[in-house]
Amino acid sequence: MCGIVGYIGKRQAYPIIIKGLKRLEYRGYDSAGVAILNGETRIFKCKGKVSDLEELTKKEDMTGFIGIGHTRWATHGEPNDVNAHPHASMNGHFVIIHNGIIENYSRLKQRLEDRGYIFKSETDTEVLANLIEYIYMKGNVSAEIAVRLALTKVIGAYGIIVICKDEKEQLIAARKGSPLVIGIGDGEYFFASDATPIVEYTHSVIYMNDNNVAVIKNNDLSLKTIHNDTLTPEVHTLDLDIGEIEKGGFDHFMLKEIFEQSRSILDTMRGRVVSDNPEITLGGLYHVMPRLIEAKRIIIIGCGTSWHAGLVGEYLFEEFARIPVEVEYASEFRYRNPVIFKDDVVIAISQSGETADTLAAIKLAKEAGALVLGICNVVGSSIPRETHAGVYTHAGPEIGVASTKAFTAQVTVLAMIAMHLGDKRGTLTKEEYTALIKHLTEIPNKVDKILSKNEEYKEIAALYKNSNNFLYLGRGYYFPVALEGALKLKEISYIHAEGYPAAEMKHGPIALIDEKMPVVVIAVKDNTYDKIVSNIQEVKARKGIVIAIVNEGDTVIKSMADHIMEIPNSDFALAPLLAVIPLQLLSYYIAVMRGCNVDQPRNLAKSVTVE
Ligand code: G6P
Numbered sequence: 001m002c003g004i005v006g007y008i009g010k011r012q013a014y015p016i017i018i019k020g021l022k023r024l025e026y027r028g029y030d031s032a033g034v035a036i037l038n039g040e041t042r043i044f045k046c047k048g049k050v051s052d053l054e055e056l057t058k059k060e061d062m063t064g065f066i067g068i069g070h071t072r073w074a075t076h077g078e079p080n081d082v083n084a085h086p087h088a089s090m091n092g093h094f095v096i097i098h099n100g101i102i103e104n105y106s107r108l109k110q111r112l113e114d115r116g117y118i119f120k121s122e123t124d125t126e127v128l129a130n131l132i133e134y135i136y137m138k139g140n141v142s143a144e145i146a147v148r149l150a151l152t153k154v155i156g157a158y159g160i161i162v163i164c165k166d167e168k169e170q171l172i173a174a175r176k177g178s179p180l181v182i183g184i185g186d187g188e189y190f191f192a193s194d195a196t197p198i199v200e201y202t203h204s205v206i207y208m209n210d211n212n213v214a215v216i217k218n219n220d221l222s223l224k225t226i227h228n229d230t231l232t233p234e235v236h237t238l239d240l241d242i243g244e245i246e247k248g249g250f251d252h253f254m255l256k257e258i259f260e261q262s263r264s265i266l267d268t269m270r271g272r273v274v275s276d277n278p279e280i281t282l283g284g285l286y287h288v289m290p291r292l293i294e295a296k297r298i299i300i301i302g303c304g305t306s307w308h309a310g311l312v313g314e315y316l317f318e319e320f321a322r323i324p325v326e327v328e329y330a331s332e333f334r335y336r337n338p339v340i341f342k343d344d345v346v347i348a349i350s351q352s353g354e355t356a357d358t359l360a361a362i363k364l365a366k367e368a369g370a371l372v373l374g375i376c377n378v379v380g381s382s383i384p385r386e387t388h389a390g391v392y393t394h395a396g397p398e399i400g401v402a403s404t405k406a407f408t409a410q411v412t413v414l415a416m417i418a419m420h421l422g423d424k425r426g427t428l429t430k431e432e433y434t435a436l437i438k439h440l441t442e443i444p445n446k447v448d449k450i451l452s453k454n455e456e457y458k459e460i461a462a463l464y465k466n467s468n469n470f471l472y473l474g475r476g477y478y479f480p481v482a483l484e485g486a487l488k489l490k491e492i493s494y495i496h497a498e499g500y501p502a503a504e505m506k507h508g509p510i511a512l513i514d515e516k517m518p519v520v521v522i523a524v525k526d527n528t529y530d531k532i533v534s535n536i537q538e539v540k541a542r543k544g545i546v547i548a549i550v551n552e553g554d555t556v557i558k559s560m561a562d563h564i565m566e567i568p569n570s571d572f573a574l575a576p577l578l579a580v581i582p583l584q585l586l587s588y589y590i591a592v593m594r595g596c597n598v599d600q601p602r603n604l605a606k607s608v609t610v611e
Helices: 013-027 050-057 105-114 124-139 143-152 253-259 261-269 283-293 304-321 330-335 356-367 382-386 405-425 430-451 454-464 478-493 502-507 529-541 576-593
Strands: 003-008 031-038 040-047 066-072 094-102 156-164 170-176 181-184 189-192 204-207 212-217 220-225 297-302 325-329 344-350 371-376 389-392 469-474 496-501 518-522 545-551 563-567
Touching (some): 003 094, 013 050, 013 066, 013 189, 040 050, 066 094, 066 156, 094 105, 105 124, 124 143, 124 156, 143 156, 143 170, 143 212, 170 189, 253 261, 253 576, 283 405, 297 304, 304 325, 304 344, 304 405, 330 356, 344 356, 371 405, 389 405, 405 576, 430 576, 454 545, 454 563, 454 576, 469 529, 478 496, 478 518, 496 502, 502 529, 518 529, 518 576, 529 545, 563 576
Parallel strands (some): 297 344, 344 371, 469 496, 518 545, 545 563
Antiparallel strands (some): 003 066, 031 040, 094 156, 156 170, 170 212
16 A cells, blocks of 8 residues: 655656656555655645645646655554655655555654654654664765665565655665565656556566665666665566556546456456367466366465455355365464465465565465465566466456456456366366356456446436445355445445345344345346345345346346346356446446545555555
């Protein structure tokens, strides 16, 4: 969380930083700030968004070729002007921006206070700024040495960029746990939490690793560990297009991303699913496939929407490949002393590839000797680099904080792995395997068909936009879809919503149902269809409002429900890919009609790099 940007080179830094911060605003938007080095270091920062920062600096002279900027998701200290980054050290030698958490900050702060340091903010970042300065002044060392020594004293996570006012042609950056990418231009360097602020200037990037310190001095880059070992930078070429990170005519990134799903599912299958053979090839898993085929157990870990995709994965793996699966919140898994066997396969799912709890859970599983695989969207992010092997979802950049196309891409990857394993383990017959591949390849067109009914969802949204509570019900494969539908609604519209397995309704939530309660039922035809019809009757008997997702041509539920949203027929194991789409659109329109900031919902951030 928090987005950081830095620039050093021959252009004006400020416009590059502001544009970069706007691209990173999905990472946090409680406050924003910038520091420009031009003889002296000038800091401007305020509570609110990057647009508020622009307003603040409108009449200021922002010229300078070196600058750093920050957009914050508050951890230590409430979001206000003082706690906003950048933070200057007490004697003004250093200015710093930081993404992450310094866990031992209160002990360090106490020691610095004992030595006369006075703090203005409540942040852990100001502690780091003052620690660097203390070492710099006391040890009479260079800024680079002071940064490296300070970082050896720090416990926690950081992506930092540091300006030292005494060493003018220089920027220092360091990373541990929080992502940092360096873009290499012609006589200029860019720093950012991810590549989106960089791609319009250069495609050559270095992904910093943990404990790396990068120094740009007099137009030269040097990369070291915090212990002063010199490293050879590995330069990668970005496979990202600027058009992919712009709204392309849609009102919000979320809507654009919902509408991209036929393309993103297709891209995720491209080159992997061959329907005329038919075969599924997953290059990223090639070397580990023998171990995966023999797996006695699969543990899937993730957070938020990625965890919901993992739940769909559980049903897919158990059904197609007959391998027992456990799905765990990464945060619970890592702290509860889990039993991990050497022949377990752990699959970590993450859109960003940076979620702190998922990363920590991966490290734990690796230490226990399990094979750890990743399903990630952001190429070059931390999780793909920490795992033994994996499969990228090729969904393209997801900017809207509420995850949409990443979910369907993750489920597509899970379906491909489960089907491939089913074939290799002999738990699917050739006919079943062939039929499933055919169904999977038909999904993108069916997604388009659902999207074309957009206006119908808008009308339903208008009717229920003022509801205070929603219940989402589903069984089997559609239980995780119900959870995801409820999450989408609550995170962007702030309406309380709960997802439940439909059969559990009678053990509690049924008490909530009255004539004001919309109940969204995912009633796609599968082996529990008759049961879900009964659940709908139970809701109607209590005067609840039923909005049902049904297969095209379903007349039974049509006659009972208040509203239906039809999806094309498919294999029921793959239908989560379809059923989730009306739910995404319903949430989107309700949130827009309630005047909510859809792309940047309050208190949330897209990339949760704190624990
Ligand atoms: C945040 C985001 C969610 C996302 C979750 C996990 O809470 O707002 O949309 O599902 O993190 O993120 P990951 O990048 O690991 O999938």
